[in-house]
Amino acid sequence: MALTLTGLRQRVYxxxxxxxxxxxxxxxxxxxxxxxxxxxxxxxxxxxxEARHLAAYLNEQ
Structure with missing residues (x-):
């Protein structure tokens, strides 16, 4: 099973x-x-x- 970062902002942890x-x-x-x-x-x-930019991007997905 592949893990994805899509929907990361909805995850609790x-x-x-x-x-x-x-x-x-x-x-x-x-x-x-x-x-x-x-x-x-x-x-x-x-x-x-750089991590702040990446986190902002991931939270938009």
Whole structure:
């Protein structure tokens, strides 16, 4: 089963572990292991500013 990010803004949790808020999404994008050390989400290496743009885009989908 493929996972999709469509409808992310309607989800209660990000990565199944933290409340879905704009700030939490930014922090998850920047450093997902901070919230879930065993997550499959890799460290992206992008800045917080870049993550804010990405989070805004994802919340529009």
């Amino acid at each position: 990000i990565g199944g572990v933290i409340n879905n808020t704009p700030d939490n999404l930014v922090q998850w994008i920047v450093s997902p292991q901070r919230f879930s050390p065993r997550t499959a989400m890799p460290t992206t290496g992008i800045s917080e500013a």
